[in-house]
Amino acid sequence: xxxxxxxxxxxxxxxxxxxxxxxxxxxxxxxxxxxxxxxxxxxxxxxxxxxxxxxxxxxxxxxxxxxxxxxxxxxxxxxxxxxxxxxxxxxxxxxxxxxxxxxxxxxxxxxxxxxxxxxxxxxxxxxxxxxxxxxxxxxxxxxxxxxxxxxxxx
Amino acid sequence: xxxxxxxxxxxxxxxxxxxxxxxxxxxxxxxxxxxxxxxxxxxxxxxxxxxxxxxxxxxxxxxxxxxxxxxxxxxxxxxxxxxxxxxxxxxxxxxxxxxxxxxxxxxxxxxxxxxxxxxxxxxxxxxxxxxxxxxxxxxxxxxxxxxxxxxxxxxxxxxxxxxxxxxxxxxxxxxxxxxxxxxxxxxxxxxxxxxxxxxxxxxxxxxxxxxxxxxxxxxxxxxxxxxxxxxxxxxxxxxxxxxxxxxxxxxxxxxxxxxxxxxxxxxxxxxxxxxxxxxxxxxxxxxxxxxxxxxxxxxxxxxxxxxxxxxxxxxxxxxxxxxxxxxxxxxxxxxxxxxxxxxxxxxxxxxxxxxxxxxxxxxxxxxxxxxxxxxxxxxxxxxxxxxxxxxxxxxxxxxxxxxxxxxxxxxxxxxxxxxxxxxxxxxxxxxxxxxxxxxxxxxxxxxxxxxxxxxxxxxxxxxxxxxxxxxxxxxxxxxxxxxxxxxxxxxx
Numbered sequence: 001x002x003x004x005x006x007x008x009x010x011x012x013x014x015x016x017x018x019x020x021x022x023x024x025x026x027x028x029x030x031x032x033x034x035x036x037x038x039x040x041x042x043x044x045x046x047x048x049x050x051x052x053x054x055x056x057x058x059x060x061x062x063x064x065x066x067x068x069x070x071x072x073x074x075x076x077x078x079x080x081x082x083x084x085x086x087x088x089x090x091x092x093x094x095x096x097x098x099x100x101x102x103x104x105x106x107x108x109x110x111x112x113x114x115x116x117x118x119x120x121x122x123x124x125x126x127x128x129x130x131x132x133x134x135x136x137x138x139x140x141x142x143x144x145x146x147x148x149x150x151x152x153x154x
Numbered sequence: 155x156x157x158x159x160x161x162x163x164x165x166x167x168x169x170x171x172x173x174x175x176x177x178x179x180x181x182x183x184x185x186x187x188x189x190x191x192x193x194x195x196x197x198x199x200x201x202x203x204x205x206x207x208x209x210x211x212x213x214x215x216x217x218x219x220x221x222x223x224x225x226x227x228x229x230x231x232x233x234x235x236x237x238x239x240x241x242x243x244x245x246x247x248x249x250x251x252x253x254x255x256x257x258x259x260x261x262x263x264x265x266x267x268x269x270x271x272x273x274x275x276x277x278x279x280x281x282x283x284x285x286x287x288x289x290x291x292x293x294x295x296x297x298x299x300x301x302x303x304x305x306x307x308x309x310x311x312x313x314x315x316x317x318x319x320x321x322x323x324x325x326x327x328x329x330x331x332x333x334x335x336x337x338x339x340x341x342x343x344x345x346x347x348x349x350x351x352x353x354x355x356x357x358x359x360x361x362x363x364x365x366x367x368x369x370x371x372x373x374x375x376x377x378x379x380x381x382x383x384x385x386x387x388x389x390x391x392x393x394x395x396x397x398x399x400x401x402x403x404x405x406x407x408x409x410x411x412x413x414x415x416x417x418x419x420x421x422x423x424x425x426x427x428x429x430x431x432x433x434x435x436x437x438x439x440x441x442x443x444x445x446x447x448x449x450x451x452x453x454x455x456x457x458x459x460x461x462x463x464x465x466x467x468x469x470x471x472x473x474x475x476x477x478x479x480x481x482x483x484x485x486x487x488x489x490x491x492x493x494x495x496x497x498x499x500x501x502x503x504x505x506x507x508x509x510x511x512x513x514x515x516x517x518x519x520x521x522x523x524x525x526x527x528x529x530x531x532x533x534x535x536x537x538x539x540x541x542x543x544x545x546x547x548x549x550x551x552x553x554x555x556x557x558x559x560x561x562x563x564x565x566x567x568x569x570x571x572x573x574x575x576x577x578x579x580x581x582x583x584x585x586x587x588x589x590x591x592x593x594x595x596x597x598x599x600x601x602x603x604x605x606x607x608x609x610x611x612x613x614x615x616x617x618x619x620x621x622x623x624x625x626x627x628x629x630x631x632x633x634x635x636x637x638x639x640x641x642x643x644x645x646x
Contacts, residue, residue, distance in 0.1 A: 136600070142259060144263070
């Protein structure tokens with residue numbers, strides 16, 4: 001019983017670890033260029049974010065309300081197609097779509113070259129700074145954003 | 155090997171916490187010149203209100219240099235991986251580093267060198283955590299519990315508790331767990347054979363564990379009690395051994411004092427200068443660590459409920475170890491609750507209680523060994539449910555979830571309150587709204603963009619995981635060993 005139980009458990013966790021059930025190829029991170037205030041310095045979150053991540057849908061997302069529920073999206077926001085459906089019109093970047101690097105944001109891309117869909121670090125909820133675009137993956141490069149949100153200490 | 159592979163498959167390949175970045179910078183300084191001074195993070199990260207930007211995690215020394223105030227143990231342990239990162243930076247294709255998720259918060263600039271060295275260093279806990287599982291299993295066996303009970307502890311600790319998600323971090327808690335468990339094994343061996351060198355080894359480990367994290371000092375009284383309790387009747391014969399143990403343990407504390415004196419000008423100054431937290435009377439804080447959805451040790455690692463179920467039997471069977479577990483968990487729980495910024499924060503669950511996970515779990519062994527078929531079935535169900543939760547938690551970034559709460563929660567009640575007390579803030583729920591933060595997924599996306607090399611590496615890791623699991627579960631192994639119940643004599 002023990003060996004069988006562990007076998008089942010180990011196989012289940014290995015499946016989970018390699019993502020049999022939860023892999024999401026989609027960058028899944030879409031945002032609006034709606035107004036936002038960014039993160040307030042040292043405060044506790046009265047600020048807003050124009051974008052947030054979602055899982056599994058690729059149809060996310062933006063909530064520009066300070067009282068916003070992260071699970072609710074603004075219907076006026078732009079969305080991308082679901083790349084997990086394999087819809088050729090959505091341009092799944094994982095299928096080797098050659099669109100990345102052509103300077104135009106294709107469905108499934110967060111950005112392309114200088115085209116950031118009008119977004120910046122603030123609108124992504126990551127404070128000030130300069131938003132970039134990863135030239136290989138066509139996903140936002142937030143390494144130059146300067147969030148003032150804090151972290152743990154100890 | 156299986157554990158290492160699974161942990162690598164759930165690694166993010168990046169450093170997110172500013173704490174981790176400071177420890178990483180110390181590793182880099184040690185590797186490059188045997189120094190401890192660091193540049194710091196040139197932006198605002200975890201500074202308290204009113205503190206200037208870029209001052210998090212370090213303090214100026216008497217020589218004017220900046221020194222991180224986190225323990226150096228993890229920095230030392232990560233040096234070999236930093237060296238591998240340097241090698242990878244020279245030889246790996248430039249495109250591979252783009253598998254690291256780029257749209258999540260960074261505390262450093264991106265480059266081939268900076269990405270690869272951080273990627274390798276961030277894997278340190280993937281290698282350290284299996285040691286903790288091994289030590290927990292050895293301790294279980296030393297205490298006289300069955301091989302099956304040891305497996306329950308090993309699998310439960312490694313995959314049913316926060317130990318798994320914490321392999322994704324470069325925080326010091328997994329190494330603290332290894333140290334404390336190592337010392338517990340040494341004490342158990344000392345009890346078994348009354349050989350003083352095991353006592354000395356335990357004392358040395360505990361004394362020096364404060365170089366991993368200062369909080370490990372809190373464990374010293376519990377260890378003294380654990381080692382001394384069965385020894386009390388023969389204290390007059392054993393005093394020489396105890397004296398040596400005392401000196402060895404004190405050497406770690408003395409070295410800490412010297413280190414702090416050299417770095418911060420006083421043996422009693424940790425470098426925090428009282429800027430980050432203060433003592434409070436624990437009320438809600440203690441309750442949060444016990445029962446709140448976001449911070450409870452038991453909610454975030456449900457398999458620990460099995461430890462509660464087995465505690466009475468555990469106490470009857472191995473009283474010294476049982477009371478030691480109560481003491482080490484209880485003192486840490488109380489102390490963490492009394493520090494204003496240690497009981498909550500931006501980490502997953504009760505970060506500073508992570509080293510207590512094995513000590514809260516190990517009483518499950520008594521329930522397993524004494525339990526009937528139904529109890530064992532219930533414990534296995536609990537284990538599987540806990541593994542499912544950790545598998546979910548280990549695929550996402552808590553920092554990203556905290557950013558979501560931070561930017562979307564009004565001042566009243568405040569994002570930290572939500573992260574502690576609201577089920578809406580519970581990471582298990584919140585992570586459903588996030589995409590994965592996995593290097594493996596990035597490698598697959600990179601393969602889709604025409605660069606399959608790194609994806610092949612992860613395929614190899616998955617194959618290795620399956621192979622090692624098959625070897626571990628191969629029925630022929632136990633028959634060859636002639637283990638009890640197999641009906642076969644040992645092979646000679």
